[in-house]
Amino acid sequence: MSSPFTFEGAVLWLGALATLAMYSVLYRENPVYRIAEHVFLGLATGYGLYVIWRDVLFPIWYKPLFREHHWPWILALVAGGMYYTIYSRRFAWMSRLVMTTMMGLVAGLAFRKFYGQFVPQIGASFKPLVVLVKGPAGLDWPGTLFASLSNVLFLVCLISVLTYFFFTVEQRSPLVRRTAHTGRWLMMIAFGAMFGATVMARLSLFIGRLDFLFREWIPLIR
């Protein structure tokens, strides 16, 4: 175990005590946990301020304006300042002006974003229902059957889930209702997959902490 009186040891011990302080909430709610939570909040806020200045405001605004004398950048200060009028009922229209302009910029990008993300998806959805898989001695029948059925399954899943979310007209036809119902069951499979993945993710984070506590701090894990 590292000595807390060396620098490396001090970092480890501080980290371990912070970790245990956070974990104390698992026993019950207590002041140590609350203090640790607020310390985290303060550190996060302070660090965020530092990085915003270091990587955004200093190189993009301060340096061009005050070192390179590109005077139009002062107007960015005005635009940023207009956001703060949100706290005043009288002047809040200025914050709305800036906010909606920024939202307009983002909205204008929606076409490009849809094209980039979803048009390839639409194209990739047109799969052949019969896929011929060639083997070393002619047609590979099991491979052909598996690939073709996979594509059919793909189509069934896609259409039934799309049908489930189709709310423009009422779903009266029995065929449409049954297709939507199938989509509901298929979505349960996807949600099961997401649940399994979520469990894996959360448990991994805990394993990371165990590694820190019992390999770096108290070397039980070698």
Place this chain on the structure above:
Amino acid sequence: MLTFPILVFAALSVALVALALLHQAPTRVKRALTMATTFLAGLFYVVEFFVPPDPATSDAVVFGRNLTEMAATVGQVTQVVAGFTFLLGIYNLVFVHGYVIRRRREGWPNSVAFFISFLAMVVFSFWRDWKTWFGGANPPAWVRDPLPEHAARPHDVYTLLFDGLYRNLESTMFSILAFYIVSAAYRAFRVRTGEAGVLMVVAIILMLGQVPLGMALTNWIPASGQFAFFRVETLSQFILTAVNGPVQRAIGFGIGLGMLAMALRIWLSLERGTYFGQEE
């Protein structure tokens, strides 16, 4: 020498006078201006996307103006404006915790802890890099460790705060979710319907298929051949690819179309709500 301060002062004055004049204008004028700026802002990127790109540079050029290059400047401006709005969040936090301390509300020592850690991080991180931005003397070694042999982990206060406290607090905070998900799975995951049963079976297959111990349960099945499909890792990969994939795609289509419709509504100022239609 004086040109720059004069220009800055002039620009500020013009901006503030324009805002003051607009403030006097009736509400419908402000609303029309808001709608106009929203539309023009969006129009820039719509034109930049739909104009066929110049074959030589792949940029959008309209009447001799390179819109793609102009987009770079727009991007820088939005970075700066967004950077200033970050300070809004900080102001809010400082205001809320300051109020709790002033009024000695319940939990006020926690707010004191917030301020101490906030100020400590701000002071030591800015002090550390002050010379990079504004020149001056080197900070003391306990603020910024200059020794090359400590390059991997500098021996300074900043490292204590970041590596010692911040990193560990943040990762522990999120790792607590592991306990909550285990407890929630035990208490709330009840198979009362067929759909829930399907969800549970698939979740179990996936949880087993992602880990070596689960894979060991079916590794007696040959890896190649017609029964390889029933190995748990193959089965879980099949579920992810053949069923989960198209389902997620269909859900994604719905979300994508919804977002496109929402964006159009915002661009054309058809949206109503707190930020759009509300006036004093």
Place this chain on the structure above:
Amino acid sequence: MPPSRRLPDLEQLLGRIDRRLIYLGLFLITLAPLVGKWSLPLYVSRPPQLLYQAIEALPPDKLVVIASNWDAGSQAETRPQLIALVRHLIRRNLSFAIICTAYPTSPQLAQSAVEEAIRLESAPDRWPYGTRWVNLGFKLPDDPWLRSFSSSITGAVKVDVHNTPLAEIPVLRGVKRFGPEGQVSMLIDITGSATIDKWYEFLGPTKVKIGLACTAVMAPEQYPFLDSGQLSGLLTGMKGAAEYEQLLHAPGFAMPAMAGQSFAHLYIILLILIGNVAVLAARTRGRRR
């Protein structure tokens, strides 16, 4: 028999386990295999193999951009992914640039992870900062900036994380665009948030290869993009990092940790089954009455 002397029934025994006992069980059952160094073979799935092959096929004279969009909250999953990927890039002699667009802590965390990867590859002399790799720091993830970054890297970023102008950084000389006709051959997003959607949206049309190493929570939603070819490969959480370490024959944090993950998964499956048995027992008792 008086109520105090009645044995607890199945529903009471199994259905009301104190949560602190459950937490203790999770702690012990996850720690034991890590301390005992139990290990079992891990079969590498297709998505990490695809990512591995995509990096193997990259041209040696182009840059790789790593979007390191993770923070300490997800570091158990994403840090080993970054280390494994950087080790692969070093072995393939591919220069890279780091950019962060999600969390302010990402540049610092990425810097330390990359430096560790360089040490593990015994390459501190042949992989100096500025000549073979660069950290471009943090930028706020607004769409207009991402649009400008996707069309011109040096137009969107002016300095690196140490405030050095990009013109003075050798590894970025001549680098401007993404894609087969540009100077960047691939973007790999290592993320715990939805930043990958932005890369599909803005980099997709450039035809640059996109790889993803994400937390396990996000992975199921990415399979449609793997199918359509928008993603060249996918690493899923700590398991993905372990698979990649196996492909590289370079064990790190992730491979040994999978033992703990295995037992934790079995534990949660057992708890789900116990909870449902308890409810079934209660229902059966109710029907009998």
